[in-house]
Amino acid sequence: YVNWFRKDKDGKFMWPGYGENSRVLKWIVERVSGEGKAVKTEIGYMPTPDAIDTQGLGIKPETMEELLSVDKEAWLKEVESIKGHYKTYGSKLPKELAHQLAALEERLSK
Structure with a gap:
């Protein structure tokens, strides 16, 4: 992106x-x-x-x-925004989406 x-x-x-x-x-x-x-x-x-x-x-x-640079701080803020959006789906959110978001957050936090 x-x-x-x-x-x-x-x-x-x-x-x-x-x-x-x-x-x-x-x-x-x-x-x-x-x-x-x-x-x-x-x-x-x-x-x-x-x-x-x-x-x-x-x-x-x-x-x-x-x-083409990756602004880690901006992306971590985006992750938080996405988490809020995902919460609106509750248990209907596919587990893989939550897994991928957690993996992204982990990579950005290193």
């Missing part, structure tokens, strides 16, 4: 969005085909900063690194 709506310190979007999102979809297709470069993170496999074609966008390599 990447927050493509992330803003830089000047409040400008780091990723142009819209039609340029096809570049991300291209990486996804490459990845499931066994070709897309990725790095294992606490939240799963993420594209390497050079894995997504940014040619012609004027995006600096360090901007891609920031976009």
Whole structure:
């Protein structure tokens, strides 16, 4: 998961969005085909900063690194939010969802 709506310190979007999102979809297709470069993170496999074609966008390599970084504190807050949502399902929540969320929280806490 990447927050493509992330803003830089000047409040400008780091990723142009819209039609340029096809570049991300291209990486996804490459990845499931066994070709897309990725790095294992606490939240799963993420594209390497050079894995997504940014040619012609004027995006600096360090901007891609920031976009693809994992903010553990933000993710731990998200985990708490998801826990609250899961509670609304009570005993109907599939156990595997609760298990995966607990595993995610554990990985983020290391």
